[in-house]
Amino acid sequence: MSTGTNNAILELRGIRKSYPGVIALKGVDIDIKPCEIMGLVGENGAGKSTLMKIMIGLQKPDEGTLVLRGETLSLDGPQAAIRRGIGMVFQEGCMIPNLSVMDNMFLGHEEEFRRFGFLRRGLMRTVASEQLSTVGLGKLDPAAITGSLSAAQKQMIEIARLLWLSKRYGVENPILILDEPTTVLQEGETRIFFGLLAELKKRASIVFISHRLEEVVSLSDRIVVLKDGNFMAELSGKEATVKGIERLMVGHELAEEHYRESMQVEGSDGIALEVEGLGLANTFSGFDLKLRKGEIVSLVGLLGSGKEEVCKCLTGAEKADEGKIVVEGKTVHFASPKDAIAKSIGCIPIDRRNEGLATSLDVSENINLLVLDKMRFLGFLDPRKEKANAQQWIRECLVKTPGLRTPCSTLSGGNQQKVVIAKWLAAAARILVLDHPTRGIDVGAKDEIYRRIRELAAAGLSLIVMCDTLEEDIGLCNRMIVMKDGKVTKEISCPKEAKPTALDVIGYIV
């Protein structure tokens, strides 16, 4: 551990944090210096957001200390952090939509403006105007309703709020954490925004998190790279290059036969699903796909690249605005998941506890959920048929459960996932969309799921996957489609004997 010889304003020392099933941070040391912009980069799941949550007191580290201006810090929550001058602008924003701009700016800190119990609206308006002009919103009416403003404006208001708060609590050089601030900005707005950040840097430290590496390189004085919960490298803004950062983000570990590659099969000639020019306003457009029978296609891209929405359109959870979907030679329109299920398209969602399974129901009920029609005898559900069907698929999918009547909430993550797969197989799905199928599942169960995926493909099912890591995507798929900002940027084939490396791919992603 380095000692306090440097001039850091906030020192993070040996920060460890684990969640059930995952170690998010494995002992990270980072310094934040006064009057600088520090870029923080890493793949999805590298530990960036956990680190930020610890810095603003939303999460407590399992181990490690935070030292702010030489004092060890223990934060009870975001409020405590704000009082010490550490604030964060969240991606999703934390402005209350029905309040006015000034009410939002001073929310929770109105004492300042109270006289005899009443708010001094005039004074609030003046102070709000003043603060807004420091972030370039001098012309905005502080009484405007926040919900009617653009995302960019809301973001600037939030920064203005943090600046005001740090001034109010007498903090010199506050620390502002900006989480993907440019994703909500238009081209021109981004330039103005960067101009403001350069100005703010004179009296604040800014932690800039972004997946857009060009922006990070051009803006940051210093760049810290995280990888799998570890501190990977620190680069100065001048020496850093996009290529170099990419290499650090990806790392060099690639285990052979990790994803059951030897079981990979080529798809047959039959087309299971054909998509042409699919689009959804403001999220993605021009998405084409020819999915063959027995093929595994992986959709790759960052959060916000549009891949999640593509899957939602394919499974009927969202209605596409344009384009057409052809299943088994017939053009189809999906207004709801029911329509997609009727065309044998199943979805294994990322949030299996809430979306994939009815966890309060038991194993048998979940497996039979989509095929209740076939379980009838004289119009009523026949317990014998239900039992037989459930038993068959439990055997088939190797679900480890104490009994048919065990509530799914008591199963492990891996077994829950198998129940979800069993449900779709029972419903004779021909196309499956797997949204992060191995999220939060331990290594052994992962391998079983990989094996299962291979078997499904070999049996002629077509699969669309989105995985937790790039390596997993590359390892599993026959072909990968890379998306960025709502567009397909590249299609890469991944035959089993010649898999591309993560480094080959990442350039198209960021």
Place this chain on the structure above:
Amino acid sequence: MSENGKQSGNGRRSFLKAADRIRELGTKGIAGQVVSLAIVVVLFTVGTAGGYLSVNNILTILSLAGIPMIICLGIHQIVIIGAMDLSTEGVISLCAVVAGFLIKNPFTPYDIGFWVIPVAVVLGAFIGVINGLLNTKVKMPSFIATLGMWWVAQGIAVIIGKGNAVKMLDQRMQNIANGDLFGLPNTILIALVLFVGLQILQKRTRFGTHMYAIGGDETLARQAGIPVDKVKITTFAITGAFYAIASLLLVARLASSNPRTGNNMLFPAMTAVAVGGVSLSGGIGGALNAVFGTLIVTALNNGMVLMKVSPYIQNAVNGVVLITAVALTIDRKKIGIIK
């Protein structure tokens, strides 16, 4: 069949679009409410050949509107914080019975005179606090907590009052409820004083801002360090106090109290909240909306009476008005799952 389905889908979508536009209009203040009131007035003025717009009838409408307005002003605050209060009728009945026995009456020797006012207000506020505690600390949906409290209060009222109607013999109280000042009925004046107080509370105090913040997004409000539970409990208490004031005026106006004093008070008040444009999802609308909502509902019902519309049809019309108002003003974007 699919062609048909598509058409009805389009119809539904254009209805939702139109409703969204009307909602925007409605939430931008009270323009929509003023227009609605004007339509009601014009309609009935024509229907009654001018009789509806006579000074006498306007004063009647105002005098009829006073007590429902106080109840509506109470209930709309709960709606603003994104909760629901169904305990209205129980609280009004319980306060009525307790007040009836404490002021000059033929059954008990007590006569505490005007002291009955603070006693009833504290009782109403106390029940509000229990509602608030059930909602925030026991974490029950306010809908269920207050539904239960309705029957609890109603039951206690029957036990205390033994089902009897109790004559109120205090002339001064009766004078307050039935009198007027400069020709305006006292009840509407009291309602207007309460309105002004609430308007200041909502627009000019920290507490008011916090109420709206909680209605807008309770999670974010909590994150911003707002004492959410305290604000909610206090709001329930203020609302309970408003019920108590309405209850006293009801008792004084009829010179009698019984465990059914509060009956049929919830529906008109809730209709007025919705018609007034207070968003049922919370955070939008204020005291002025409650005032206009009550005026619209009262003006409508008075008009129907003048035109000798059957009371059963009147009930149905009120129901249609409530459903239409909500259908037109609800913000569908905020709603994920309807329960």
